[in-house]
Amino acid sequence: MTESEEPRIGVFVCHCGHNIAGTVDVERVAKVAATFPHVVFSTDEMFMCSDSGQQLIRDKIKEHGLNRVVVASCSPRMHEPTFRRVVEEGGLNRYLYEQVNLREHVSWCHMHEPEAATEKAIDLVRMSVARAARLESIPVKTVQVTPRALVVGGGIAGLRAALDIADRGFEVVLVEKRPQLGGHVIHWTHMFPADRSGREVVSPMIDEVMDHDLITVYTDSKVTALDGYIGNFDITIKSNKTGEEHKVKVGAVIVATGFEPFKPIGYYAYEDSPDIMTLAELQEMPPSDELLRPSDGKPAKKLAFIGCVGSREPGVKGHEHCSRYCCSAVAKAASDLKDRVDEVVVLYQDVRTYGRGHEEIHRLAREKRVIFSKYNPDERPEVWVKRGKITMRWRDVLADDLLEFKPDILVLASAMVPPEDVEEIAKIFSLTRSSDGFFNPEHIKLAPLTTHTAGIMIAGVAQAAKNASETVVDASGAAAKAAALLARGEVEIESTVASVNPDVCSSCHTCITACPYGAMSIDESHDPPVAHVTEAKCHGCGTCAAGCPSGAITMLHSTDDQILSMVEALLMPAQMSGGEAR
Amino acid sequence: MTEAAQETKTTSEDWEPKIVAFCCNWCSYAGADLAGTSRIQYPPNARIIRVNCTGRIDPEFILAALDMGADGVLVSGCHPGDCHYTSGNLKMRARWALIKRAVEQAGIDPRRIRLQWASASEAQIFADGVTLLTEQVRKLGPLRGQWR
Numbered sequence: 001m002t003e004s005e006e007p008r009i010g011v012f013v014c015h016c017g018h019n020i021a022g023t024v025d026v027e028r029v030a031k032v033a034a035t036f037p038h039v040v041f042s043t044d045e046m047f048m049c050s051d052s053g054q055q056l057i058r059d060k061i062k063e064h065g066l067n068r069v070v071v072a073s074c075s076p077r078m079h080e081p082t083f084r085r086v087v088e089e090g091g092l093n094r095y096l097y098e099q100v101n102l103r104e105h106v107s108w109c110h111m112h113e114p115e116a117a118t119e120k121a122i123d124l125v126r127m128s129v130a131r132a133a134r135l136e137s138i139p140v141k142t143v144q145v146t147p148r149a150l151v152v153g154g155g156i157a158g159l160r161a162a163l164d165i166a167d168r169g170f171e172v173v174l175v176e177k178r179p180q181l182g183g184h185v186i187h188w189t190h191m192f193p194a195d196r197s198g199r200e201v202v203s204p205m206i207d208e209v210m211d212h213d214l215i216t217v218y219t220d221s222k223v224t225a226l227d228g229y230i231g232n233f234d235i236t237i238k239s240n241k242t243g244e245e246h247k248v249k250v251g252a253v254i255v256a257t258g259f260e261p262f263k264p265i266g267y268y269a270y271e272d273s274p275d276i277m278t279l280a281e282l283q284e285m286p287p288s289d290e291l292l293r294p295s296d297g298k299p300a301k302k303l304a305f306i307g308c309v310g311s312r313e314p315g316v317k318g319h320e321h322c323s324r325y326c327c328s329a330v331a332k333a334a335s336d337l338k339d340r341v342d343e344v345v346v347l348y349q350d351v352r353t354y355g356r357g358h359e360e361i362h363r364l365a366r367e368k369r370v371i372f373s374k375y376n377p378d379e380r381p382e383v384w385v386k387r388g389k390i391t392m393r394w395r396d397v398l399a400d401d402l403l404e405f406k407p408d409i410l411v412l413a414s415a416m417v418p419p420e421d422v423e424e425i426a427k428i429f430s431l432t433r434s435s436d437g438f439f440n441p442e443h444i445k446l447a448p449l450t451t452h453t454a455g456i457m458i459a460g461v462a463q464a465a466k467n468a469s470e471t472v473v474d475a476s477g478a479a480a481k482a483a484a485l486l487a488r489g490e491v492e493i494e495s496t497v498a499s500v501n502p503d504v505c506s507s508c509h510t511c512i513t514a515c516p517y518g519a520m521s522i523d524e525s526h527d528p529p530v531a532h533v534t535e536a537k538c539h540g541c542g543t544c545a546a547g548c549p550s551g552a553i554t555m556l557h558s559t560d561d562q563i564l565s566m567v568e569a570l571l572m573p574a575q576m577s578g579g580e581a582r
Numbered sequence: 583m584t585e586a587a588q589e590t591k592t593t594s595e596d597w598e599p600k601i602v603a604f605c606c607n608w609c610s611y612a613g614a615d616l617a618g619t620s621r622i623q624y625p626p627n628a629r630i631i632r633v634n635c636t637g638r639i640d641p642e643f644i645l646a647a648l649d650m651g652a653d654g655v656l657v658s659g660c661h662p663g664d665c666h667y668t669s670g671n672l673k674m675r676a677r678w679a680l681i682k683r684a685v686e687q688a689g690i691d692p693r694r695i696r697l698q699w700a701s702a703s704e705a706q707i708f709a710d711g712v713t714l715l716t717e718q719v720r721k722l723g724p725l726r727g728q729w730r
Binding site: 075076077101103104105106107108109110111112113116117119120123124127423426427430432433434435440452496514516517539540541542543545546547555558560563564566567568570571572 | 598600602607608609611612614615616617618619621622623624626629630631632633634635637638639640641642643646647650651652663664665666667668669670673677701702703704709
């Protein structure tokens with residue numbers, strides 16, 4: 001189609017089953033939308049994202065000669081890619097599609113105000129119709145993909161991902177901040193559910209990685225900068241020791257930066273005795289036939305565990321989540337160590353040994369007469385240390401009895417929390433974090449391994465607390481995603497970039513200081529010299545366009561006109577050209 | 583509808599504040615999505631316009647919205663340091679002082695505009711911000727009758 005063509009807009013209002021239609025009068029929305037300027041077709045449909053919904057769009061494009069499509073359904077963060085594909089299949093440029101968010105932003109948050117919700121829905125559709133009329137097609141650009149991947153983190157996730165990608169025949173650069181590979185797992189003496197040490201599990205993987213022709217390993221090094229875009233990232237790796245920098249070009253990135261065991265300072269007298277330790281610290285004690293007390297090296301006879309330390313604390317930022325590994329790990333450690341001590345007591349909130357084979361470990365621990373006692377999270381156990389002796393007192397929920405126990409060693413099953421440099425990592429890779437502090441996937445169900453930054457995947461605990469087996473599943477999944485991208489050879493990139501009108505530019509350099517990516521420069525070859533956009537570097541934030549005092553910069557797909565048309569459609573509907581408002 | 587009739591309508595009891603909310607795609611728009619997913623209920627007065635980054639928001643957009651009859655304008659973006667585009671929100675923050683001044687000089691109560699940071703996980707903060715501005719604007723009354 002040509003830009004001068006009169007807009008012919010089709011509006012499709014989705015019921016989303018009961019999700020939208022249960023609150024919003026979708027039929028009315030569709031009916032009113034039919035009266036908006038340039039709208040030549042408007043309807044409501046049960047599920048727009050279903051096959052029949054998608055077919056409906058393609059059919060109506062043909063039938064009515066639609067050249068703009070508006071779908072009023074869920075968040076564009078969910079289905080914009082779906083419908084962009086559908087309009088493309090219908091023969092339209094993907095940027096001639098516009099989505100209205102009637103579910104997350106209307107029906108779900110105004111559930112008890114159906115009338116106000118319907119009014120809001122009508123306003124939002126009117127705004128998007130106005131914007132749609134001003135949308136322009138933008139050619140979709142593709143770039144070559146550098147057939148090499150970067151894996152950040154040399155723990156069990158990073159090792160697995162690196163091997164999977166390299167085994168598919170692509171080069172991998174593996175960067176680990178610590179001097180040795182193997183992450184936390186290598187230090188653990190007992191892994192559940194199988195009876196093997198962490199070293200036994202990861203050592204073969206490390207050997208394979210080190211020997212692999214296609215894998216380059218940088219230990220004691222950090223990624224300090226990432227430039228570029230999907231298919232063409234420029235990575236800077238810096239050695240912690242020498243400060244030496246290496247630059248590599250990669251097509252895909254897997255962030256597998258894992259976690260840190262929470263140091264439970266202020267919990268259960270943690271710092272008051274060397275005999276009170278975290279589960280991670282217990283795991284790192286050298287194996288011996290007897291469990292030796294750190295304070296005096298004597299064999300321990302009584303052992304206690306407390307679960308959910310720093311996990312499942314509603315209202316405490318970064319500690320609301322279940323850390324998912326601890327119940328099974330405690331059951332395993334308790335069951336193993338019961339053979340070497342006389343008594344083992346486990347204080348728990350709930351026992352969630354959910355994985356395959358984990359319930360069996362829990363059962364084994366109980367069969368070995370490990371004592372499990374449930375405490376109330378609102379009335380946490382008390383622990384104190386007097387003359388080096390630990391005492392714990394708690395109320396057993398099931399017996400409703402106040403109990404006391406004096407363990408030789410107390411183990412706190414502490415939470416998995418993000419590593420201390422998580423903010424730095426988030427910044428470098430442009431990742432967002434969820435309330436537990438770990439990185440957000442693109443979509444929790446539909447795209448759990450990719451992120452909102454195209455070409456960057458996450459794997460393992462970098463995404464959320466989980467155990468080693470789940471981490472490896474993630475790693476292989478992320479590796480498959482990365483390998484698929486590398487194998488493709490070329491990939492589509494963001495076409496919505498800034499563009500300069502040289503006739504209006506006054507060469508004031510404002511945009512150069514505004515751009516976070518160094519995408520703006522002065523084209524000296526132009527007479528007079530004017531601002532110039534290096535499109536490959538532009539990420540499309542539009543900060544330059546907002547800053548330009550001459551209005552010389554157009555942010556494609558987010559032009560001043562497109563944005564202001566929405567404001568106008570909301571506030572001055574009668575002014576909307578070409579038709580009546582409501 | 584005549585000008586006078588519109589005047590009575592906007593000042594009558596059933597007047598509801600109209601709020602234009604500019605949200606960045608990466609943090610606050612996602613935070614608003616999460617508010618919906620979490621079924622957090624908040625006043626239906628705000629209409630969200632999605633922009634890539636708060637850095638995209640030209641001060642003119644805010645002034646134009648007030649000029650066209652918005653009773654309040656909300657700008658919601660990533661926390662400083664958390665911008666998807668590194669520093670766009672810092673540009674917005676720098677512009678905000680200017681915007682506030684311009685709004686005041688136009689004779690509009692600056693309490694009608696609000697800049698807030700709400701990450702993708704801060705659904706409640708987003709919803710609370712909308713509630714707060716809506717209530718604040720409700721107290722101030724319709725802008726139409728007071729200005730121009």
